[in-house]
Structures are given as C-alpha cells and as structure tokens.
Amino acid sequence: MPTITEEQIVTLVKLQKIDTEAQKLESILKEIPLRIGILDERLGKFMQSVEEDENLINELNKKYRTYESDVQSNLGMIQKSQEKLRSVKTNKEYQSSLKEIEEIKSKNSKIEDEMLEFLERIESAESNLKARRDAYSKIVDETNREKVSIEEDSNQCKQKLVELESDRKAVMELLDSTILDIFYRVKAKQPDSVAIAEVKDAVCQGCNLNIPPQLYNELQHRNSLKNCPSCERIIYWEDHSKRSE
C-alpha cells in the first residue's frame, strides 16, 4: 500500500470534484446538438403543415378555376343553341334545342352551387393558413431565442471547462505520479467516474457497503492509501467530530 498524507487525500478529493464538474459540463455540451436538433425538427414540422395548408388552397383554387371555365364554356354552348333556335325549321327541332338549353342551364346552376361551396372552403382554408403562419412566425422567434440561450450555455460551459482544466493542472502538480496513476486507474473502472469516496461510520459512501472493522481502523490513521473492498474506490475517513468543535 502506498503511503499517503492527509494533504494528498484532500488534494485527491479536490481533483475528483474538478473532474466531476468537468464531466457534468461535458455532458451538457454533448446534449447541445440534440437540443438544437429538437428545435429544428419542431420548426420543420410546423413549416410542413404551413406548406400543406398552402397546397390545399392551391388545389381548391385550381378546382374553382376549372368550374369557372366549365361555366364559361356552358354559357358559350347556350349562346350557340340560342342562335340555332332562331333558325330552326320545325317544332321538333325547336323543342329539342330548348331542352338542350335547359339542360345546360341546370348543369351550370349545379356547378355554381358547387363553386359557392368551394369559395367557403377556400375562405376557411385561408383563415387557417393565416393562423398557422402567425403561429409559425412565433415559433421562429421562439426558436431563435432558445438557440441564443443554448449558445450562451455552451459558451459558459466551454469557459468553465477551460478554468477547470487549469485548476486540474494545478492540483495534479501537487500529487505524485504513483497516486495519480492509482486514482485514474480506479476512476476508469467506475461507472460514475468517481474514484474516491469518504467512509462514514464504516460505510463506503461510494457503494454504501460496510468495510471490515480492521480496515476501518487503519483508515482512521490516515497514512496509507486504501481501497474499498467492494467498489475498489480509494477511500478516506474524515474526523467530523473534530471539525465541528
């Protein structure tokens, strides 16, 4: 067991604190593209629904124009039939032309009813689109604001990481390489990357398991580097009674 001074233990605890903080910041930074992705996805979906509304209106207008031209061509046919009416020779021809005209007129009247309905549908689709566009522009503003705030978070994290890195260097200089090697070797094995844990009332705070009495005894001498037999973290003991005095 390598020997360790109380000061070195305190330094290791400090080092762990720095590493944990840096880890937290790194995971915040890692989340940032994800957060931006979610914002962009929401915006994209909304834009798509605006486009769908626009397409619907285009379709309705197209159909409406088809009706319009149908009505026009029917009117042309009526005019022709009326001209024909003037030059018919027999009563039979006359009746049949009249019937033709009536049929076309009734067709047109059906189309015009249809057109009225389409006008209502176009109107309601246009008011939907307007509401959707208003909401869209709000979401664009909101997204931009959130992106600015994410950017600020990101810059803060990066800035803090730079500071922590220099703190880490300073702290590491206070420790000899044997202890650092052990620290980082233990750390690599821990799922939470925490290499050092306090032992309180014979319980390792890293894994919450009891350590043997003999080890607990030795630990209280605070002069050699010990590991928890369960989780393998470096363990230390602090005299809290002394502190509170």
Ligand SMILES: [Zn+2]
């Ligand atoms: Zn443990």
